[in-house]
Amino acid sequence: MTSSDSETPVLFSDLGLAEPVLRAVSELGYETPSPIQARIIPHVLAGQDVLGQAQTGTGKTAAFALPLLSQLAPEASGVQTLVLTPTRELALQVAAAFQRYAAHVQGFRALAVYGGQGYGEQLRGLRQGAQVVVGTPGRIMDHMRRGSLDLANLRCLVLDEADEMLRMGFIDDVEWILEQTPESRQIALFSATMPTAVKRIAQRHLKNAAEVSIAVRTTTAPTIRQRYWRVGGLPKLEALTRILETEDSDGIIIFVRTKVETEQLADALAARGYAAAALNGDIPQNLREQTVAKLKTGRIDILVATDVAARGLDVERISHVVNYDIPYDTEAYVHRIGRTGRAGRSGEAILFVAPRETRMLQAIERATGQRIESMELPGVARINERRVTRFKAAINQALTHSQQQFYRQLLGEFCAEDGLDPLDAAAALAALLNGGTPLLLDPAKEPLPTRSRAPNPKRERGDIPPGARGEGPSKGRPSARHPSAELETFRVDVGRAHGVQPANLVGAIANEGGIDSRSIGRIKIHDTYSTVDLPGNLPPAVVATLKKAWVAGRPLAISRFNETAAAPKRPGKPARITLPKDGKPKRSAKPRVSKGRPKSK
Numbered sequence: 047m048t049s050s051d052s053e054t055p056v057l058f059s060d061l062g063l064a065e066p067v068l069r070a071v072s073e074l075g076y077e078t079p080s081p082i083q084a085r086i087i088p089h090v091l092a093g094q095d096v097l098g099q100a101q102t103g104t105g106k107t108a109a110f111a112l113p114l115l116s117q118l119a120p121e122a123s124g125v126q127t128l129v130l131t132p133t134r135e136l137a138l139q140v141a142a143a144f145q146r147y148a149a150h151v152q153g154f155r156a157l158a159v160y161g162g163q164g165y166g167e168q169l170r171g172l173r174q175g176a177q178v179v180v181g182t183p184g185r186i187m188d189h190m191r192r193g194s195l196d197l198a199n200l201r202c203l204v205l206d207e208a209d210e211m212l213r214m215g216f217i218d219d220v221e222w223i224l225e226q227t228p229e230s231r232q233i234a235l236f237s238a239t240m241p242t243a244v245k246r247i248a249q250r251h252l253k254n255a256a257e258v259s260i261a262v263r264t265t266t267a268p269t270i271r272q273r274y275w276r277v278g279g280l281p282k283l284e285a286l287t288r289i290l291e292t293e294d295s296d297g298i299i300i301f302v303r304t305k306v307e308t309e310q311l312a313d314a315l316a317a318r319g320y321a322a323a324a325l326n327g328d329i330p331q332n333l334r335e336q337t338v339a340k341l342k343t344g345r346i347d348i349l350v351a352t353d354v355a356a357r358g359l360d361v362e363r364i365s366h367v368v369n370y371d372i373p374y375d376t377e378a379y380v381h382r383i384g385r386t387g388r389a390g391r392s393g394e395a396i397l398f399v400a401p402r403e404t405r406m407l408q409a410i411e412r413a414t415g416q417r418i419e420s421m422e423l424p425g426v427a428r429i430n431e432r433r434v435t436r437f438k439a440a441i442n443q444a445l446t447h448s449q450q451q452f453y454r455q456l457l458g459e460f461c462a463e464d465g466l467d468p469l470d471a472a473a474a475l476a477a478l479l480n481g482g483t484p485l486l487l488d489p490a491k492e493p494l495p496t497r498s499r500a501p502n503p504k505r506e507r508g509d510i511p512p513g514a515r516g517e518g519p520s521k522g523r524p525s526a527r528h529p530s531a532e533l534e535t536f537r538v539d540v541g542r543a544h545g546v547q548p549a550n551l552v553g554a555i556a557n558e559g560g561i562d563s564r565s566i567g568r569i570k571i572h573d574t575y576s577t578v579d580l581p582g583n584l585p586p587a588v589v590a591t592l593k594k595a596w597v598a599g600r601p602l603a604i605s606r607f608n609e610t611a612a613a614p615k616r617p618g619k620p621a622r623i624t625l626p627k628d629g630k631p632k633r634s635a636k637p638r639v640s641k642g643r644p645k646s647k
């Protein structure tokens with residue numbers, strides 16, 4: 047990989063965090079600390095007060111939660127950390143984040159306490175005890191006054207989104223709480239902006255504070271068009287595939303936050319027929335270089351990457367950068383979108399923004415001094431129009447195929463024998479090519495996911511299901527998450543000779559069958575077929591769906607291995623239908639494998 051800006055990133059393990067906390071972070075798939083984490087964590091660990099200028103989305107919660115969890119006194123009684131937040135939503139989020147990061151801290155409890163919730167439950171929770179309490183200022187004050195919240199042993203007070211607390215009129219409450227807590231406590235104050243009232247609090251209460259604000263780099267090339275889509279109405283993955291289907295693209299980089307997500311999203315895209323691969327820090331350097339080389343030469347079109355893995359990447363044909371997950375800071379955004387618009391070309395940057403990330407969007411616009419236009423997702427009519435165009439183009443392209451004359455003669459004889467209209471034969475072949483999936487989306491159902499699949503509530507919620515360990519089943523591990531489901535070996539009709547990789551099989555089987563990719567076991571690729579270990583209790587409907595799924599231009603034709611072992615398939619059987627190999631248009635990252643959807647415009 048070309049690496050023009052290659053300073054070594056800080057690792058979580060360099061920061062002095064406790065082992066159980068490091069383990070949780072690694073299981074969550076966090077690759078490296080975000081800038082605010084790298085700079086704040088050492089100060090919090092050293093017991094110093096900190097003043098952090100950072101907004102939601104920068105990873106600021108972990109910046110204080112990880113070091114505070116690392117320093118919990120297991121034997122101490124009472125509340126050790128109090129976090130004040132402006133809203134109940136943030137209180138719940140922060141408490142949940144503490145709980146996640148403390149997955150391996152024995153006996154840990156974080157409690158959220160906020161206005162609008164009955165006192166009974168909160169009093170019970172406080173009586174049971176919690177090392178960390180997170181709450182809105184008014185309700186925290188109430189509990190302090192009632193004596194139900196004892197802060198005598200408090201070691202750290204975190205003020206989260208101080209400017210928001212000011213805006214919402216809580217600043218006097220915050221001051222009151224500050225004054226009632228032990229003088230010896232550490233204070234960590236976070237604020238997206240630093241209005242005078244917040245600065246005053248900092249001056250009055252923080253001692254020797256380490257001040258951290260993340261430097262902003264403001265240059266984005268004017269040749270890059272920047273757009274954002276407000277997440278909603280359609281799961282992110284479906285929105286992404288709609289964008290991929292309709293944008294005129296060449297090479298694409300999609301940025302996500304975690305290593306696990308790079309694998310999952312690349313698999314999901316591969317299963318939908320895109321030539322996609324993951325790029326993350328866990329992949330050995332030589333493999334990463336091979337992947338980047340494949341992107342350069344067009345053997346793959348889409349890289350799903352983390353910030354670290356894509357640092358300094360210089361590939362001219364990248365026409366699009368998609369920020370599937372919003373970056374931590376404006377600097378990362380500038381870095382990311384700088385992967386396109388290289389060598390004097392124009393480029394497109396698309397950013398997915400969840401409603402709670404609006405402030406980060408505004409921060410990016412402020413820092414770069416450029417407006418990011420809002421974009422609408424392409425509707426069903428537009429998608430269908432593109433599919434029809436690509437379908438026709440694929441046929442046109444196949445007309446020049448070297449086997450054209452042979453098939454023409456064969457079909458001529460076949461139609462003559464059966465008195466079949468050649469148009470009917472062509473339509474049957476087209477249906478076969480599409481593996482039974484309708485070519486067009488149903489216009490009555492807008493917005494609509496692009497593919498039908500077995501219902502899977504986890505997937506319907508939107509994002510790729512969170513994988514906790516960053517280990518793909520393609521590496522041949524048994525189903526650790528589903529110890530109760532007995533695995534059985536299945537045979538699929540695609541093998542090495544057809545260019546299939548384990549990841550293609552995982553993606554296709556997981557998505558087409560609505561099967562959690564973590565329950566897919568060992569995969570063995572043979573020359574003309576492969577075996578895959580799957581839960582033995584797969585419903586017949588799922589097996590039927592999988593039989594029809596296509597990978598590497600061939601139907602999977604899945605069957606239980608025992609059945610096929612009794613009547614083995616002939617090895618080396620020629621593919622029934624394959625897509626034209628050379629039909630790739632210049633600027634297109636359209637599906638290549640999937641259910642035979644045509645790949646050219």
Ligand code: AMP
Nearest residue numbers: 076078079080102103104105106107303
């Ligand atoms: P926050 O700014 O604390 O609201 O965090 C924003 C999101 O980033 C949360 O969903 C975190 O789980 C995620 N996150 C925080 N730190 C990291 C990291 N180092 N790597 C990947 N994701 C992270």
